[in-house]
Amino acid sequence: MSQDFDLFQVPESHELLRSTVRSLAEKEIAPHAAAVDEEARFPQEAFDALAANDLHAVHVAEEYGGVGADALATVIVIEEVARVCGSSSLIPAVNKLGSMPVILSGSEELKRRYLGALARNEGMFSYCLSEPEAGSDAASMKTRAVRDGDHWVLNGAKCWITNAGVSEFYTVMAVTDPEKRSRGISAFVVEKSDPGVSFGPKERKLGIKGSPTRTVNLDNVRIPADRIIGAEGTGFGTAMRTLDHTRVTIAAQAIGIAQGALDHAVDYVRQRHQFGRPIADFQGVQFMLADMGMKLEAARQLTYAAAARSERGDADLTGFGAAAKCFASDAAMEITTDAVQLLGGYGYTRDFPLERMMRDAKITQIYEGTNQIQRIVLSRQLLK
Template structure:
């Protein structure tokens, strides 16, 4: 990430370069004008929104990280974070199109062959294919090494059997990055990654999960029953699936941090507007010091979380050795901030905040998942501690 050349005394040294500011303005205007009017409807429907996906694709914001040589926008990690933040500020559920695609694009960029990238990434760039990342299982969430899904050699290809759980975009995605055990008993080298197409025979999906929040993003089980794929769908090296999965999450946790910042910012913005207008005891409740303290604390926490999210994005872009620590720290701080800020936003609206006439109750429900998926915040603390102890 580049920075401006002014001295720190001006404050400009910590300002995003104009290109990112311009991107923010563009995505914000798009989100407010095109997604804002349908955000409550998407949440109420509690289903994947083809209309929202079309809007994102038409605007070119659905998969910013696909490199230009594959017909993509070629946006860097910071630009992607800014875009996710601004979409999530309006609708966290819709923003998962961006995060789901990043979960598919990143392992292809990290471990895919040139032939694999050329085959799949252009379709992601055009919006013809949405990605899903299938690693979790009912008994293998944080403990990735405990997965039971199996991949065995079958002639000149592979046969996959097993069930993946809590898979974002399952049933809508045309491409799934699936992790399965290929070498039982080999410890951290027991699993491998595969590229599975939705059209492959033997794939079925469970009913959509009835989630607390993140409506507009479908979550299902993926059932693999004798799914046979050719040998060239092995992604990366055999036995290096866990390594690829963790390396991918180091990058994609930055997006979850940005998503959480966006949720929190949206809640703060709405709460500020509300307390300016709501009157009690003859004055706007914004005039009460207790309310002002809450608003100040919310804004302070968001600024800190945003700064760390952008710092982690810069580390992702440069391939910095401390990315694992920074990605985990950013995701952890930002998601905890989102939960705290949205809870306070509901409190500031009082009874009005608890009903669906106002978006803060949706934002509070959406914030919770950011503390859980792509590694719970307890796991993030384990990642951070291990990085520190290793020096």
């Protein structure tokens, strides 16, 4: 992919992909979305459907056994799954997040081993950066990795880890030289089966309840030295470069959730009658829908432009990724809230999916860097 994306110029092949994923999502994922949320269980039906159609990790290059989808195609897959189930969209999204450090900085051997395993559906990938005292200030992490001959020994705890316990592979950021702060952080691949790896209880969350969020505990986890990702001390840089790319996927999740909410709201106002006519005939309702549609399309175009920059590795990706994530997630929160309002009391019940979408939308303003952090990132890019 080399072209930028102007309004309504998404390639025909990508629109065919959208149609395919939408059909799959509506048939195989949507029927289980409410139960997944209600029971706070992993969306196994969605995982099986995505894996069976090679949609669980579409970003993996063909040379490593993947389908080689570009960044825009990956965004479209996540968007269309999120349109029916936010939790399920974290399967392809977090597989990219967890494996992106390997793609960006890993050795060829590491890429073949772990990207190949991901493409073959031998395990999902999670990303371990945050800690109890190191959230927005990730460089203050305490997890340590100490070299011991041909091995590294890791100790610490990583919190808020998406799909923890389900994933087989974990990209873990750990301090290898405490004196160097961010330049003393390195990245490693840890496997679920490594002795000393354990998981805390599932977090009891407001939304995306089907995607388990747990602490990953590392107790003298001894791994081969060749599982380091890139050179020692480059882990923090790799982590930040990863987020430049994957904040675009969170923007995609946000616009997918918002699109699902808008679709349900439009259907409802056409059917709901008050004062002898559909409430869609009332100007106040029409104005709300117009604002929702404008914000959604603006978010989508910004996200697609950021995806193009992600694919090309443009110098301005950092700013575009932050802007897309921030704008799209803010828009999603507004749109889902307005969708609930349009359904009135029904929107507030679990009989309709709007309250779930509103809850799911909230996390997109928080993870992979809060929107306050995104504004700092973007302002610094502008001030350069």
